[in-house]
Amino acid sequence: MLKKKQLNKKIQHKKVHIRPTRKGFALQFSWIFVLIGGAIFLGFFISLIRNLDISEGQQTSQESTRELESLLKISSAVADTQKIVSFNSEKEIRFSCIDEVSEYLIEGAIKAARYDYNVIFSPDKLRDDELVIQASVFEAPFRVIPVVYLTDKKIEYVFIGDSPLINIIFNSMPNGAIKKSISRDDFIYYPDNNYDHVIFVLDESDQDLLFSSLPNFGNAKDRVFAVMLTTFGNIDYGELRFYKYDSGSFALDGAKIPFLETVLDQQKSIFALGAVISHNRDIYECNIKKILRKLTLLAELHNQRLNLYTDYYATAPAAGTPLDCNIYYRGAQGNLSMMVYNEGPEPETGDFMMIRLAINNLESINRLIMILGDCARIY
Amino acid sequence: MEGIKMGKKAQLQMNETVFVVFLIMIIIFLGLVVLSRFQEVSILEKSKSLRSLSVIESTHMISFWPELDCSDVKVSEFACLDIIKLRVLGKFINESAQSDGPYAFNYYYDQLKKSKIAVREVYPLNTSILWDTYWVLWDNPGTKKTTDSIRVPVNLFDPLTGRYALGIMELQIYE
Numbered sequence: 001m002l003k004k005k006q007l008n009k010k011i012q013h014k015k016v017h018i019r020p021t022r023k024g025f026a027l028q029f030s031w032i033f034v035l036i037g038g039a040i041f042l043g044f045f046i047s048l049i050r051n052l053d054i055s056e057g058q059q060t061s062q063e064s065t066r067e068l069e070s071l072l073k074i075s076s077a078v079a080d081t082q083k084i085v086s087f088n089s090e091k092e093i094r095f096s097c098i099d100e101v102s103e104y105l106i107e108g109a110i111k112a113a114r115y116d117y118n119v120i121f122s123p124d125k126l127r128d129d130e131l132v133i134q135a136s137v138f139e140a141p142f143r144v145i146p147v148v149y150l151t152d153k154k155i156e157y158v159f160i161g162d163s164p165l166i167n168i169i170f171n172s173m174p175n176g177a178i179k180k181s182i183s184r185d186d187f188i189y190y191p192d193n194n195y196d197h198v199i200f201v202l203d204e205s206d207q208d209l210l211f212s213s214l215p216n217f218g219n220a221k222d223r224v225f226a227v228m229l230t231t232f233g234n235i236d237y238g239e240l241r242f243y244k245y246d247s248g249s250f251a252l253d254g255a256k257i258p259f260l261e262t263v264l265d266q267q268k269s270i271f272a273l274g275a276v277i278s279h280n281r282d283i284y285e286c287n288i289k290k291i292l293r294k295l296t297l298l299a300e301l302h303n304q305r306l307n308l309y310t311d312y313y314a315t316a317p318a319a320g321t322p323l324d325c326n327i328y329y330r331g332a333q334g335n336l337s338m339m340v341y342n343e344g345p346e347p348e349t350g351d352f353m354m355i356r357l358a359i360n361n362l363e364s365i366n367r368l369i370m371i372l373g374d375c376a377r378i379y
Numbered sequence: 380m381e382g383i384k385m386g387k388k389a390q391l392q393m394n395e396t397v398f399v400v401f402l403i404m405i406i407i408f409l410g411l412v413v414l415s416r417f418q419e420v421s422i423l424e425k426s427k428s429l430r431s432l433s434v435i436e437s438t439h440m441i442s443f444w445p446e447l448d449c450s451d452v453k454v455s456e457f458a459c460l461d462i463i464k465l466r467v468l469g470k471f472i473n474e475s476a477q478s479d480g481p482y483a484f485n486y487y488y489d490q491l492k493k494s495k496i497a498v499r500e501v502y503p504l505n506t507s508i509l510w511d512t513y514w515v516l517w518d519n520p521g522t523k524k525t526t527d528s529i530r531v532p533v534n535l536f537d538p539l540t541g542r543y544a545l546g547i548m549e550l551q552i553y554e
Contacts, residue, residue: 033393033396034396037396037400041403066429070432070436073436073440074436074439076440079443114489116485116489117485117486117489117490137445142445143445143448144445145445146443293482293486294486297482297483297486298445298446300471301446301464301467301468301471304467304470304471305463305464305467308463308466308467309463309539312539376538376539377538
């Protein structure tokens with residue numbers, strides 16, 4: 001009997017416990033539901049904020065790309081300008097210029113900006129927030145194409161010796177760029193000033209320096225470069241060799257490649273300066289091909305223009321000396337045809353020699369036309 | 380019996396919670412729609428300003444093109460176009476688009492893209508011995524005009540007569 005009573009009590013006690021358990025289950029379910037819902041909401045908002053943050057970063061990089069694009073476009077429109085631009089992105093800009101495709105990509109940007117038809121001599125990588133920009137024009141002897149040089153203050157350019165061409169390149173460097181002129185004796189113990197890149201510029205007479213090691217440069221791999229210039233009596237054209245420093249000496253980076261200077265009389269270098277600024281053979285080669293293609297195009301345009309001049313002077317009753325004018329124009333057309341660049345594997349020094357010769361002749365013919373005064377100028 | 384009653388209450392509470400969650404989701408959805416609308420407006424504003432900037436850049440660029448400028452022995456004048464060069468270049472671009480190698484057309488396409496650029500002599504008329512007063516430099520229309528036709532005053536120079544004229548460069552950018 002006692003046992004039965006105790007059992008009933010236990011059941012009663014259990015029943016008392018069952019009732020709040022069901023209620024508790026309902027309440028618990030509701031809380032779990034709220035918890036799951038809350039977690040989903042939280043996850044949604046976290047992912048939203050994360051996505052917004054990522055897209056904000058991409059947008060900033062894209063805006064920087066656009067900003068740089070405008071900057072380069074405007075620079076290429078106004079020749080002989082220099083500027084130091086505070087570029088707020090503080091992100092790495094990677095340049096590549098291979099064959100027909102030239103582009104730069106700002107770290108974090110989704111899309112690279114293309115500049116397939118603009119000449120921009122720059123290193124393959126820029127990181128500083130201050131960009132140094134200089135614009136010039138390649139002339140042959142008429143204006144051909146704007147040339148933009150782009151570097152930063154974390155790259156040091158060291159010029160060895162004082163040969164005429166080295167001096168002209170040194171003086172052509174943008175004002176804001178870090179440049180230094182040293183004698184050949186100072187080369188070996190040149191101090192490592194902790195720049196991202198150090199570029200030594202020398203001419204062939206100092207070639208032996210490239211076989212020596214640089215004891216002050218502990219970590220020199222992918223940091224130290226050299227550009228060597230070779231001229232053949234006339235400093236208007238020649239060859240360039242690019243070197244990279246690795247394991248205690250400089251190693252040749254690719255084959256020699258020609259350069260051509262047309263405005264040395266103005267104490268300005270265009271091609272060799274581009275080689276020094278970029279210190280990258282691929283970027284240099286790609287840019288000189290663009291210049292040569294544009295020169296071909298402009299030579300063709302000038303040729304067509306001279307055809308119109310010839311027609312005019314052959315029939316114009318008011319023209320003073322039509323025959324003389326047309327002789328000059330035909331001579332000019334012959335020289336323009338020498339400027340045509342035939343797409344090949346690589347430009348050669350011989351081609352540049354011919355172009356230089358044609359430029360000299362065209363300059364002389366134009367000067368004569370100006371002295372005559374009766375004919376329209378070629379350029 | 381009491382347990383079943385509590386279950387119904389819990390169900391009711393659950394329905395209530397689901398309703399609240401649903402309502403909150405609708406509010407969030409509406410918020411996102413409004414936000415995207417605002418963003419759309421700001422993106423449109425931005426693209427409009429970028430297009431205007433691009434037109435200004437193009438005008439500036441063209442007036443300094445070696446193909447067109449009236450360079451007087453390495454001295455280039457601001458916004459001065461040689462009319463013989465205009466005539467030759469317009470013809471050259473049109474011909475190269477049809478027959479020549481892709482370089483010439485691609486070169487100018489990269490700079491001018493989908494646009495129409497024309498130059499009109501305004502005053503005095505017919506200064507050129509070639510009797511041209513209107514030159515279409517580039518005509519590559521797209522599907523939709525993205526800006527109004529922008530007109531920029533330019534100097535026109537005839538190298539054969541040495542005469543100057545006032546001209547208008549008209550730029551129309553397409554999508």
